[in-house]
Amino acid sequence: MKNAAGREIPVSIQGYKEVKPYAGPFATQPDGRMAGPKLKAVFPGTEKVLKSIEEAIDASGLRDGMTISFHHGLRNGDYVMNMVISAIARRGIKNLTLAPSSFLDTNDELIPYFEQGVLIAAETSGLRNKLGRFLTLNQLSKPTVIRSHGGRVRAIECGELKIDVTFIAAPTCDTYGNINGVDGPAACGSMGYAMVDARMADTVVAITDNLVDHPVFPVSIPQYQVDYIVKVDSIGNPAGISSGALRVTTNPRDLHIAKMAAKVIERAGYFKPEFAMQLGAGAASVATGKYLRETMLREKIRARLAIGGIPGPFCDLLDEGLIGTLFDVQSFDLRAIESIRSNPKHREYECSFYANPWNKGAMVNQLDYVVLGATEVDTNFNVNVMTDSSGIMMGALGGHPDASAGAKCTIIVAPLLRGRLPMVTDAVQTISTPGETVDVIVTDRGIAVNPNRADLLENLKNSGLPIMSIEALKEKAYALGGKPEKIEYSDDIMGVVEYRDGTVLDVIRRPIL
Amino acid sequence: MSKLVRTAQAGTMESTDILVVLAPAEAGAGIQVELVSPTMRQHGSHIKQLIAKTLQAAGIADAVVHATEKGAMDCTIEARIKTAIKRASNE
Numbered sequence: 126m127k128n129a130a131g132r133e134i135p136v137s138i139q140g141y142k143e144v145k146p147y148a149g150p151f152a153t154q155p156d157g158r159m160a161g162p163k164l165k166a167v168f169p170g171t172e173k174v175l176k177s178i179e180e181a182i183d184a185s186g187l188r189d190g191m192t193i194s195f196h197h198g199l200r201n202g203d204y205v206m207n208m209v210i211s212a213i214a215r216r217g218i219k220n221l222t223l224a225p226s227s228f229l230d231t232n233d234e235l236i237p238y239f240e241q242g243v244l245i246a247a248e249t250s251g252l253r254n255k256l257g258r259f260l261t262l263n264q265l266s267k268p269t270v271i272r273s274h275g276g277r278v279r280a281i282e283c284g285e286l287k288i289d290v291t292f293i294a295a296p297t298c299d300t301y302g303n304i305n306g307v308d309g310p311a312a313c314g315s316m317g318y319a320m321v322d323a324r325m326a327d328t329v330v331a332i333t334d335n336l337v338d339h340p341v342f343p344v345s346i347p348q349y350q351v352d353y354i355v356k357v358d359s360i361g362n363p364a365g366i367s368s369g370a371l372r373v374t375t376n377p378r379d380l381h382i383a384k385m386a387a388k389v390i391e392r393a394g395y396f397k398p399e400f401a402m403q404l405g406a407g408a409a410s411v412a413t414g415k416y417l418r419e420t421m422l423r424e425k426i427r428a429r430l431a432i433g434g435i436p437g438p439f440c441d442l443l444d445e446g447l448i449g450t451l452f453d454v455q456s457f458d459l460r461a462i463e464s465i466r467s468n469p470k471h472r473e474y475e476c477s478f479y480a481n482p483w484n485k486g487a488m489v490n491q492l493d494y495v496v497l498g499a500t501e502v503d504t505n506f507n508v509n510v511m512t513d514s515s516g517i518m519m520g521a522l523g524g525h526p527d528a529s530a531g532a533k534c535t536i537i538v539a540p541l542l543r544g545r546l547p548m549v550t551d552a553v554q555t556i557s558t559p560g561e562t563v564d565v566i567v568t569d570r571g572i573a574v575n576p577n578r579a580d581l582l583e584n585l586k587n588s589g590l591p592i593m594s595i596e597a598l599k600e601k602a603y604a605l606g607g608k609p610e611k612i613e614y615s616d617d618i619m620g621v622v623e624y625r626d627g628t629v630l631d632v633i634r635r636p637i638l
Numbered sequence: 639m640s641k642l643v644r645t646a647q648a649g650t651m652e653s654t655d656i657l658v659v660l661a662p663a664e665a666g667a668g669i670q671v672e673l674v675s676p677t678m679r680q681h682g683s684h685i686k687q688l689i690a691k692t693l694q695a696a697g698i699a700d701a702v703v704h705a706t707e708k709g710a711m712d713c714t715i716e717a718r719i720k721t722a723i724k725r726a727s728n729e
Contacts, residue, residue, distance in 0.1 A: 515680075542711075543709065544676065545654075545677065545681060545709050545710065546680065607681055607712065609677065609681060610679065610680050610681070612680070
């Protein structure tokens with residue numbers, strides 16, 4: 126059957142829940158009550174600190190067939206996911222579903238555990254490197270379920286994703302389980318993703334390399350959610366957690382795109398005192414902040430709110446008074462980690478607050494502007510950030526669909542060509558954000574406005590920006606790079622891309638290599 | 639009309655460029671193109687055809703080409719092949 130994004134979706138998918146086709150960004154109202162963790166009581170005198178990860182695995186009651194989770198706040202510096210899964214394998218436990226908030230480059234080490242059957246399925250927001258390739262080409266018992274950050278919280282809270290045991294990489298943890306992310310040798314800043322798992326998993330195990338006396342302050346994850354604590358030598362490599370201060374790119378093409386995106390923000394109609402924005406972590410999105418700063422200073426307009434994963438340059442805007450408050454679900458670099466530790470206007474918040482479509486109003490709903498990257502865009506304004514041009518899973522939905530749905534104006538920044546591959550095409554390989562939530566495409570060779578947004582088109586008419594139709598942009602790309610030959614796909618479904626409300630937006634079939 | 643007398647190369651391994659190594663071949667051997675490209679499936683046959691066409695336009699019927707392509711556009715590919723032809727012949 127065809128869903129509302131025009132994709133052919135099977136009526137049923139082996140190993141996946143009942144298929145509900147995507148019907149539009151705001152078509153589903155939830156019904157029922159929130160799921161929750163098992164009730165438990167820890168009585169006075171109980172010791173939570175255990176001697177080893179193995180001991181914690183035994184104490185957690187982890188059994189074959191259960192679902193485990195991790196958070197990705199330590200990014201490419203994380204040691205905990207690989208460390209715990211190798212301990213689980215040594216314990217002989219198998220058939221587990223692995224449902225982290227995301228995978229990163231370091232998780233290539235997990236491939237053998239999928240091959241051996243320790244892990245049999247994955248649910249995630251992103252996949253990278255060799256693991257992404259492996260899961261695209263090798264059939265597991267279930268397809269990989271891909272969700273946005275908001276969609277993951279929704280799935281957990283409505284009971285579609287039940288986490289039996291979560292193992293939380295804890296940069297600082299006290300002896301009774303209070304956790305924060307801002308102190309310790311592997312400080313990562315916001316614990317926004319882990320906070321969800323800590324309150325929703327049946328069993329919560331904190332893995333820390335900075336075990337301190339009770340009580341630690343500030344507290345991101347409170348003691349009453351934590352079952353067990355294990356001290357290890359190191360939970361992560363600071364060099365991989367943060368590559369220092371994220372610098373604004375010097376790539377002239379990215380700067381050119383960023384400059385135009387900043388001008389779109391200025392002229393599109395929502396650049397008014399006390400506006401709200403999110404900028405993605407891609408080079409052109411971050412650089413947009415640099416040009417926007419100049420515009421904000423010139424026009425004496427400040428933003429009341431900026432959200433998302435927070436890169437360092439945003440913290441500079443906060444310090445300058447150009448942003449009122451930052452709400453941070455993930456701190457991207459050292460600058461952001463320092464800022465969230467020391468600046469009370471830089472707030473930590475959890476992922477439901479940020480992006481969950483099924484609560485009484487996530488922060489994304491307050492956005493005027495969001496600027497995000499893309500791997501591909503098509504003439505229906507659909508965005509792909511999940512698969513590469515060969516159909517291999519190599520990206521992450523992250524908060525892309527959430528912020529796009531929430532914002533009044535969603536701006537996508539991307540070069541028109543990467544090498545000779547056109548980034549504006551007839552149809553993206555995989556839809557990760559539906560075109561009806563995308564408003565403006567800014568490329569180095571032209572800008573297209575979604576025809577549904579006559580208001581934006583009118584506002585941008587005399588801006589001097591190179592506005593053209595999306596078809597004209599695509600033709601430009603094909604004229605320069607040539608029209609790529611189509612990728613052949615098998616019928617095997619390797620991944621299911623859920624929209625944030627749990628409907629099926631697209632499926633990822635195995636490409637024939 | 640060019641005649642290839644030695645092996646020559648042109649281009650670089652930089653992004654959006656192509657490195658071509660062009661060598662003479664025996665009369666009647668035809669044009670053999672070996673291509674390495676990150677977008678082999680999307681653009682591979684087009685790039686091979688373009689290389690052969692550029693050689694034929696210079697009057698070359700027999701040659702061996704090793705090309706490592708890194709996202710080069712057609713104009714770049716043609717320019718690198720033409721340069722390699724000059725370097726490989728006695729012009």
